[in-house]
Amino acid sequence: MKILVSDDVSVKGVELLREHGYEVDVKTNLDETGLIECIGEYDGLVTRSMTHVTAKVIDAAKKLKVVGRAGVGVDSIDLRTATSRGIIVVNAPTANTVAATEHTCAMIMAITRHIPQAYNSLMAGEWHREKFTGIQLKNKTIGIIGVGRIGSRIAKRMQAMEMRTIGYDPYIPEERAKQLGVELVDLDTLLQTSDYITMHTPLTKETRGMIGAEEIAKMKDGVRVINVSRGAVLDIYALAEALKKGHVAGAAIDVFPKEPLTKDINPFIGMDNVVITPHLGASTVEAQIGVSVDVAEGVMAALNGEPVATAVNMAPVPQNVYNVIHPYFELMERMGILGVYLSEGPMNEIQVEYTGELAETETRLLTTAVLKGALNPILQDSVNFVNAPEVAKSRHISVKEIKSHDKGYFLDAVTVRIKTAKGEHSLVGMLFNKSEAKIVQIDEYRVDFTPEGYLLLAPHIDQPNMIGQISTILGQAHINIAGMQVGRMTKTGTNIMAIAVQDDIPNDIMLKLRSINGILDMKLIHCDIH
Known part of the structure; x- marks a missing residue:
């Protein structure tokens, strides 16, 4: 197999790859065009921050199986496109x-x-x-x-x-x-x-x-x-x-x-x-050797079809299991994101309950997706499908998976409960037509919204002009409302608004919203996957 090293990395990593029988070419200072012209013949790519692995580069990479980033950040790699192509992306998060x-x-x-x-x-x-x-x-x-x-x-x-x-x-x-x-x-x-x-x-x-x-x-x-x-x-x-x-x-x-x-x-x-200083935090001989060797080991493991602890995108799963769980991945990760925003204080326990068809299959990777969503927004380390369970364990977060055959009110649903010292919050999510992710309940509130973009959640007393006051404040701030849905709480006299907005909401506008008489709480949640 052939590996391209497109940035200056320590020779130790290059030597390690060659010692294990890989053909390694070092070609630095390639722009997008130059990379597109040569990437088609390589099975692996090793980069640092100077190389941008764009969608066009990935489209031209007919044989590429793995991209290794000799460092932590992977902003220069189009993760979504790489994942859709089945290309594993690995980094070296601890060496520096x-x-x-x-x-x-x-x-x-x-x-x-x-x-x-x-x-x-x-x-x-x-x-x-x-x-x-x-x-x-x-x-x-x-x-x-x-x-x-x-x-x-x-x-x-x-x-x-x-x-x-x-x-x-x-x-x-x-x-x-x-x-x-x-x-x-x-x-x-x-x-x-x-x-x-x-x-x-x-x-x-x-x-x-x-x-x-x-x-x-x-x-x-x-x-x-x-x-x-x-x-x-x-x-x-x-x-x-x-x-x-x-x-x-x-x-x-x-x-x-x-x-x-x-x-x-x-x-x-x-x-x-x-x-x-000019971004010298990782600039030691030992650190540069460390990231080079670590990424080389990750690239070799990926090319050998082995589990990669430093993979930052999805690890492979058996095809029969993948076919069942694949439509749920984004829903699960977004539920994790929502859960961590709703939680008040450090998480002690994350509980995921499956009903319907999901209760009949292997769901550990879906539970990992919830962990990934809950942990990624709050940690400096990159949390992925491989390391999320260990990251949760290191933070003393108990993870429980429940399979229930009592379908209850919702069929083929997933319930995520996040517990902290201050209490518990729960979410119920499901897919409509096996593709459209929906949140159908938050705590005791029945809702119906798509978890994406910016979402404003506002539990409030059921009284006139609540929608009008919120809409007026957002409108005056030139914040467009993309969608709004009101759900009734099981407790009489209270509702919840789920408002999709196109932009972030500044703190001063949030203060105005929270000051509205009858608002019980006000949370702005960024639902997009990190």
Whole structure:
């Protein structure tokens, strides 16, 4: 079999492939046209971030069975098209964990003791010790936004520096946080009490811009801000203004909303209380070797037809089972997404109950689809059909699968129950005509809507003008309503509105909606699959 390596990766991974008998060609700097011209002869493709594996490239890849990304992010690969073609996409999600952790620690020390500034001063022939007086980390509080794969390691290292570690992660169980020595708090508390704030979240619709001018204003004076996660999580222009005013004492930034960070878009030019680096979080010899070797092993496993723990799209299933469960995959994943949005606090248990034809077949992969939907929006790591059960287990989430032959009110339905310390929420979903996904019940509310795009759920008192008030506020904000459905709760006097909107709803508009007299709750859910 032939494998194309289209980006610069460590030679160790290339050597490993060749040692196992694969013919490997290294052709870098290929644009889409160049890749289309040559991809047809290859069984495997290994890339980094420079190669864009588009739908056109995949269409031209007549023999391609696997795409390996030597790194974490797979934004440059058209996953949907690859999956529809049966092409497995694998990545290397853990090899750069230590590198990113250590770079974060280095950035923390650099802004604490003014190391780059002192170096530049000395190299300029100056001797100004008084200008570079720092502070100690001991007894300071570091707030970690995202206590996952990297955030948990930051906590361990900062605890060794005798820092108090607090964290904001709505989806990590209290038990896990205690094991890590991290005190879980809400985001406002973290912002208001931390001396240092470091971000380690994935980039999702929910985390994009999560730290902006409003959040920075809540931070205590003299705070220091670090971002070695995803550039678009932080508004660097709002941060630059806070640095200029002295509200933020220092910042260390490795990732940016737009890369490369050129001079014309760099808000930190001329500022001496900032340390910036050109996305070096994973740039260590060990990490580059690690991602190269890891992706090579994943590519070989995929080509050998073996399970791939780092696959980011669907793993193969027996054809007879696939024929039954295939129509349900998107419904199941979207139910997981809905469930995690509805849940309040860390999930303790996810229960999936099958009735009808699904109760007669193998459904573990469908349950995994629910886990994938529930976990992907909240984790920095990529959650896929292979690793979702292990990710749930590592977060102490109990997963239960129930087969019921009591069909009850709905035939061939799936019920997903998500339990937290604060209670339980349930969803019932089904397919109409074996193809159209529908949610037909949320908790005690009977509904009928398609789980896609942006969905506004509004339980409310059954009284006149509720629809009118919500429609008016959305209309005045130029937010188009794509569909609306009202369902009656089993409890007399209350209804629920499910409103499909075409765009995200800003926080100020959500506040207006929640202030309507008679609204019991108001949740905006992004139902699309991550």
